[in-house]
Amino acid sequence: MVFSLKSAVKPSKRSRVLVRKETTAAYLFLLPSLIFFLGFVIFPIVLCVWTSFFDSTMNSADVFVGLANYKELFQDKVFLGALKNTLIIVVVSVPITCVFSLWVSSVIVDLKGWATSLFRIIFYLPVVTGSVAVTVVWKWMFNNYYGIFNYLGTKTGIIDQNINWLGDERYALACIILILLTTSVGQPIVLYVSALGNVDASLVEAANVDGATSLQAFWKIKWPQIMPTTLYIVVITTINSFQCFALIQLLTSGGPNHSTDTIMYYIYYSAFKLYRYGYGDAMGVVLAVMIAILSAIQFKLGNSND
Numbered sequence: 001m002v003f004s005l006k007s008a009v010k011p012s013k014r015s016r017v018l019v020r021k022e023t024t025a026a027y028l029f030l031l032p033s034l035i036f037f038l039g040f041v042i043f044p045i046v047l048c049v050w051t052s053f054f055d056s057t058m059n060s061a062d063v064f065v066g067l068a069n070y071k072e073l074f075q076d077k078v079f080l081g082a083l084k085n086t087l088i089i090v091v092v093s094v095p096i097t098c099v100f101s102l103w104v105s106s107v108i109v110d111l112k113g114w115a116t117s118l119f120r121i122i123f124y125l126p127v128v129t130g131s132v133a134v135t136v137v138w139k140w141m142f143n144n145y146y147g148i149f150n151y152l153g154t155k156t157g158i159i160d161q162n163i164n165w166l167g168d169e170r171y172a173l174a175c176i177i178l179i180l181l182t183t184s185v186g187q188p189i190v191l192y193v194s195a196l197g198n199v200d201a202s203l204v205e206a207a208n209v210d211g212a213t214s215l216q217a218f219w220k221i222k223w224p225q226i227m228p229t230t231l232y233i234v235v236i237t238t239i240n241s242f243q244c245f246a247l248i249q250l251l252t253s254g255g256p257n258h259s260t261d262t263i264m265y266y267i268y269y270s271a272f273k274l275y276r277y278g279y280g281d282a283m284g285v286v287l288a289v290m291i292a293i294l295s296a297i298q299f300k301l302g303n304s305n306d
Contacts, residue, residue: 045288048281056278069282079283082254082261085173089262090241092177097184097237098230104185105192106218120190127186131246138179139251142166166252169259176247176260184240188233195229196222231302235295242291263287 052069054062073079108119126134141148144164153159165171199222207217245264248254254261254269261269263283271280 048284051278052282052285054278056276056281058275058277062278065278069279070286072279073282073286078258078261079263079266081258082263082266085260086242086244086262086264088173089177089180089244090238093180093184093241094234094237096181097188098233100181101185101188101233102192102230105189105196108189109193109196116193120193123189124186126183131183132250134183135179135247135250138175139166142175142251167256169256172252172256172260176244176251179247179251180241180244184237188237191229191233192226195226199225227302231298234302235298238294238298239291242287 051062053064053066055065055068056062104119104123108116111119142165144150144162144167147165149165150159150162154162163171165175203221204217207221212220243264244262245268248260248262248265249268252260254265264287267280267283267287270276270283
């Protein structure tokens with residue numbers, strides 16, 4: 001007698017009903033999140049792209065201008081300067097954040113439990129403190145009259161006179177990057193400590209027995225196992241660097257002479273100061289495309305190393 005495998009595993013009517021009910025219940029539970037996602041993520045994205053093709057201002061009707069906003073962008077010296085500053089921030093801050101976080105994590109992960117936790121708290125504190133509070137402290141430290149940097153610099157003879165750190169084009173952007181670094185390393189350190197703690201210790205011990213150096217053990221054993229964490233950190237840090245806004249708004253407002261403008265700040269300035277919503281949306285689309293392309297490249301490179 002020949003039995004059909006298809007008929008042997010065919011679910012009963014009751015099983016089909018139960019699967020249907022479970023599926024329906026799952027979709028019902030997902031429905032609130034789906035509505036929120038569609039209403040507050042997808043719809044604004046579509047509206048932003050749509051508005052970027054219009055001359056949209058507060059006091060007049062929208063006028064369709066096609067690609068005029070995009071053409072104007074790449075003839076706008078302020079936007080090109082903001083683009084340059086944004087790329088400088090990304091190129092400088094992302095590698096330093098990742099390398100410094102990995103180095104600190106490699107050092108503290110082998111300490112006693114209470115010491116590792118203490119250092120994680122110290123480095124993560126700026127993340128949970130809030131950007132406004134952190135920025136106020138840094139603004140005081142950079143003050144050109146009574147800031148701690150000028151005080152220590154003049155007392156030790158490193159500088160001859162007080163420097164207007166945030167008001168001088170030569171130093172303003174570097175100060176922004178420094179502050180961004182201090183607020184960006186907290187989360188990567190916590191993630192790296194967790195990833196390094198999950199590395200198979202027996203493999204490291206075997207490598208040490210075979211005569212491998214600490215660097216060789218790290219590169220051959222630990223690094224491949226923390227690559228997924230590294231990829232996540234690189235992508236998230238890149239996106240956060242592209243979206244640098246709060247520091248600019250609270251410290252320099254893009255000055256002096258647009259030397260600290262970023263794309264995010266210029267979007268805000270164009271849309272909510274000049275009321276050029278279509279122009280600001282065009283910048284938002286360009287920024288989103290840049291982030292998407294760079295993130296895709298990072299994912300591609302990360303997957304190619306697996």
